[in-house]
Amino acid sequence: MAKVKYYYDEDTLSYRKITVKKSDYYRKILFSFLGVILIAFIGFIGFSQIITSPSERAQQRELENLKFHYELINKRLEESASILSQLQERDNNIYRSYFEANPIPEEQRKAGFGGVNRYKNLDGFDNSNLIKNLTKEVDILSKQMVVQSKSLDEIVALAKEKEVMLASIPAILPVKKGDFYVASGYKMRMHPILKINKFHKGMDFTAPKGTPVYASGNGEIYRAQRSSTFGKVIYIDHGYGYKTIYAHLSKMVVKRGQSIKRGDLIGYVGNTGLSVAPHLHYEVHKNDVALNPINFYYGNLTLEEFANLQQTSEESQSYD
Missing domain, CATH: 1.10.8 (Helicase, Ruva Protein; domain 3)
Structure with a gap:
């Protein structure tokens, strides 16, 4: 049996019975039901965030792993x-x-x-x-x-x-170190035969007749002939504008059109042409301009040897 509720009425100074309308009763029940549903929904959302299935957790880990990588x-x-x-x-x-x-x-x-x-x-x-x-x-x-x-x-x-x-590029001596005595340099000289002041375009290496002469760089023989001035002479075209001349030879062991490598034997020192003693006259040209050969021996000269060679070439007399 439901309990009867009363309230105190101050106007009549007595207790009166509380009566509840049916509409209020039903409204109360409805609100209570909606409240229960709302609480249940909120709880489900929170619970689903905390507790996920193994496959969902694996998928989440995979996504995080992919992002990391x-x-x-x-x-x-x-x-x-x-x-x-x-x-x-x-x-x-x-x-x-x-x-x-x-x-x-x-x-x-x-x-x-x-x-x-x-x-x-x-x-x-x-x-x-x-x-x-x-x-x-x-x-x-x-x-x-x-x-x-x-x-x-x-x-x-x-x-x-x-x-x-x-x-x-010419880079070594045409005559081995120790095979020559003195080298005459690239400058104005009195020609020993013509007796005129003439620019000496190369270097003279005095050496015994028959001393081997070597190519100073890779190239091709484009002349190997006898000249009234140079005697037996060899011309090598090295490409890239470089050419070298080897004059006054006693013997030539190469011929025109032959390819040679740096250090190959091409002939022997002699005294042919306008020459006063056995020696090799050697020239270096770049784009048909004669250059000082002393700048092209870096392949086999130390600094000290270079300095000595430069000094002797300045002081000595040419032989052609």
Whole structure:
């Protein structure tokens, strides 16, 4: 049996019975029911956030792991881009400069990609921006690596050409050290036979008749003949504008059109032509201009030997 409730009426100074309308009763029940439903819903949401299924937890861990690796790859890409940037700088300022090649313009190295919707297919994912940025950085780095790779291929080709050139330029004495006595230098001299003041375009190496004479660089024999002035004389074309002359020989062991290497035997010291004693007259030309041969012995002279040779060449008399 339901309990009867009363309230104190101050006007009549007596207790009166509390009567509840049916509408109020039903409204109270409805509000209580809605409250229970609301509490249950809030509890379910909170509970679902705390307690997830094993597959959901695995999926969440996988997503977090993927995001971590994306960030790690992005960091490695930044490091690779930094290394590539340093290589590009050395390529332009050292390698290409050494081989006298034009540097690659910055706009060519870092040219963009065509198409505004190039990465549109990567939209619509939870981490679309991360994926798009990573893909874009990979594309840029890949293109720069292609440009750099082509540049290094060019540098290798230039290096091989430089190697050929360095082997061709006259760089050693035409007569071995110890085989000659005195060398007369490149300057104005009184000709010993003609008795006129004449510029001596080469160096004279005094040595016994039959002393071996060697090619000072790789090249091709373009003349091997007898001359009234030079006697038996050999001319070598080394390429790159360089030529050398070996005069007053007693014997020649090469012929026109023959390819030779630096250090190959080409003849022997003699006293042919306008010569007063056995010696080798040696000249170096670049683009048909005679140069001082003493600057082309760096291949087998020490600094001390070079200084001594330079001194004796200034003081001695020419033999042709």
